[in-house]
Amino acid sequence: MSKPLGYYTSYTPGDDSLLEKVQEKYGSSFEKITKREKLVILTVLASHIGCQLEGDVRSEIFAIAKDMTSELSLSDQAGITEFLIAQIRWGQNAEAVHHS
Known part of the structure; x- marks a missing residue:
């Protein structure tokens, strides 16, 4: 069984936040959301977080990601x-790449 939403976020029961509303509608472990829908949320959030960070993405990273999807x-x-996700949240990260 997965841990509830509050384990991973700052959500506190009774705080009247978006997270509380989402949990009330979809369950504390998002059990009322399909795997595909969870992946859509993950895609949107990951894209948004990535856009907030400085630096460029090397073209080889896009190629590796494409190969991963096919192989x-x-x-x-x-x-x-x-x-x-574990690396992004808790791990060490390389310095941002800046192309001149």
């Missing part, structure tokens, strides 16, 4: 997603 199983793609 890795869905299970390995999900594993890479989990790995990257």
Whole structure:
């Protein structure tokens, strides 16, 4: 069983926040949201977070990501997603790339 929303966020029951409204509608573990819908939320949030960060993305990273979608199983793609989320939230990151 997955941990509830409040474990991962600043949500506190009774705070009348967006997170409270989402939890009330979809469950504390988003059990009323399909896997596909969860991936849409993840895509939108990841894109938004990425746009807030400085630096450029090397073209080779786009190529690697494309290769991952075509060469890795869905299970390995999900594993890479989990790995990257942990790295983004808790891991060390390389310095931003700036092209002149």
